[in-house]
Amino acid sequence: MKRIVALILTLVMLLSFAACKSDEDAPPADGGNNPAQDAVDPSKIIDIYLIAGQSNAVGHTGFYNNDMTSYYEHYLSQFAPELARGGNGYTHIHYAGNSRKDKTENDVRTLVNQDKPWQKISMGLGSYENNIGPEVGMARALAKYYNAESGRSAGIIKFAHGGTSIRDLDTGSNQFGNWVSPSYAKDLGVSYEDNDVTGALYRGLLDQVKRNISELYEYGGYEQINIRGLYWMQGESDRHAYDIYEKAFTYFVNDLRKDLSEIMLEFTGGKSDLGAGNMGIFVGAISLGYNVRGAEDLYNNTEFINMQKSLGDKIENCYFVNNSGYAITKWDPQTGTVETLGWDNHHWNAVDMLNIGNNVGKMMFDKCVRNGSTK
Numbered sequence: 001m002k003r004i005v006a007l008i009l010t011l012v013m014l015l016s017f018a019a020c021k022s023d024e025d026a027p028p029a030d031g032g033n034n035p036a037q038d039a040v041d042p043s044k045i046i047d048i049y050l051i052a053g054q055s056n057a058v059g060h061t062g063f064y065n066n067d068m069t070s071y072y073e074h075y076l077s078q079f080a081p082e083l084a085r086g087g088n089g090y091t092h093i094h095y096a097g098n099s100r101k102d103k104t105e106n107d108v109r110t111l112v113n114q115d116k117p118w119q120k121i122s123m124g125l126g127s128y129e130n131n132i133g134p135e136v137g138m139a140r141a142l143a144k145y146y147n148a149e150s151g152r153s154a155g156i157i158k159f160a161h162g163g164t165s166i167r168d169l170d171t172g173s174n175q176f177g178n179w180v181s182p183s184y185a186k187d188l189g190v191s192y193e194d195n196d197v198t199g200a201l202y203r204g205l206l207d208q209v210k211r212n213i214s215e216l217y218e219y220g221g222y223e224q225i226n227i228r229g230l231y232w233m234q235g236e237s238d239r240h241a242y243d244i245y246e247k248a249f250t251y252f253v254n255d256l257r258k259d260l261s262e263i264m265l266e267f268t269g270g271k272s273d274l275g276a277g278n279m280g281i282f283v284g285a286i287s288l289g290y291n292v293r294g295a296e297d298l299y300n301n302t303e304f305i306n307m308q309k310s311l312g313d314k315i316e317n318c319y320f321v322n323n324s325g326y327a328i329t330k331w332d333p334q335t336g337t338v339e340t341l342g343w344d345n346h347h348w349n350a351v352d353m354l355n356i357g358n359n360v361g362k363m364m365f366d367k368c369v370r371n372g373s374t375k
Contacts, residue, residue: 044223046153046216049142049364051097051134052179052205053234053284055162058099059126059133061343061353072350076123079354080140083123092146093121093139094220096212097158117212118219121156132350133158134231134284137357142365154228155216159208161201165237166248170197177201179234182259184251202252210263225267227260228368229280231321231360236286236346239304246307246314253281253315280368281318282360283308289327291345293338298331319367321360326352 051057063072077084096118121139126132135156146154165171166179168188177200185192185199192199216222238245261277268274285305292298305324312318328342342348348356 040224043151043153044221045226046094046155046220046222046224047146047226047228047369048155048157048213049138049228049361050205050209050230051138051156051158051160051233052230053160053232054164054237055127055160056236056284056347056353057133057158057160057231057233058162059131059135059160059353060162060347061126061132061350062128062130063123063132063350064130075351076354079358080136082143083121083136083140089120089122090139090143090146091120091148092150092153093143094118094153094155095121095125095135095139095158096155096215097208099125099127099133099158099160117215118155125158127162132353133160134233134353134357134360137354137359138231138361138364139357140354141358141361145365145369153220153222155212157209157212159201159205160233163237164201164234166234166245166252167238167241168198169237171237177204179205179252180248181252181255183255184248187247187251202255205256206259206263209260213263213267224274225264226274227264227276227279229282229364230256231282231284231364233284235304235308236290239286239290239300242300242304242307245304246311249283249311250315253318278317280364281315282321282364282367283311283318284321284356284360285309285324287326287328287342287348288324289329289331289341292329292331294331294336295333317367319363321363323356323359326356 073084081087082090121135123132123136124130125135135158138156142154146152161176163171164176164178168180168185168190169178171178177197179201180188180190180192180199181202182192182199190198194203213225216225235245257277257279260279261273264273264276265271285308286301288298288301288305290297290301292301309320309322312320326348328340328348329345330339330341331337332339338345342352343350
């Protein structure tokens, strides 16, 4: 009952925010900000947005269960009717990738048929068929520009694994890997071979993007594939180590831009990296109320979020998406009790996840396309 009340209150607050005016329907300043587009039919161009991180990026947020199905369906019909039951979906928003369910190394949800690696965006692209991640809300925001009227298309590629770290730890329930990048491994003086735990997820992300990009030339017949930005939703595993996170993340961004640039140069025969070398980086704040059990947890969450907020001042074309106010748990210091507002103590509820994804999608479009921040 507490969860239902909390979600209803959240809905009321969000509806009041929706009444505010914005310029989100204004056309982009540069029509896509890539001079090469002038020579290519817009219908043959696709802009790619990446999602990577740990479990809230994977999408462990349940959308359907016996108690909440009717409530969530009603909310979804208002939020994104195209994706509700009976909706036709977003015709120009596509999806590929995988989500790992944190059970065994081989328990990998690729989400798509091997013969059809790309699909239209839909519900149920999280860790299980009834779970969602940020991709749904992102698609809703992006569809304001990528649609039949504009003739332009966008693709979302996700690669994520729950419980994982950007530090050199054997993370994941089966020590499947971490997000350490090559330069950080060199700085640490550790091995970085293909079969090492260190950097396994970083290398997996590159492999996933390369594979999915190569498929786009056949899927949809796209002739130009722009790399627009990355939504990085990771940090809960490292929130007690905020003092070293900045260094690890800076290495991660620099290496990822470099390596993705090289991949895109392979596809274009060295002519252009199509934005990969300076793609926008969108750092998603962890929840201030992430698994708070006492004053120490609240302090560490606060300090970690402050560190995340500062990354934009130190890394070029890096932006902070402040979704920290969507609480997952609420700790009462007077009684010492904890109230769960999320799907559980670690993951946002469905309404919050939809809106978080929407906030991310709006910022990605504003910074990467409308304002022409990425080149």
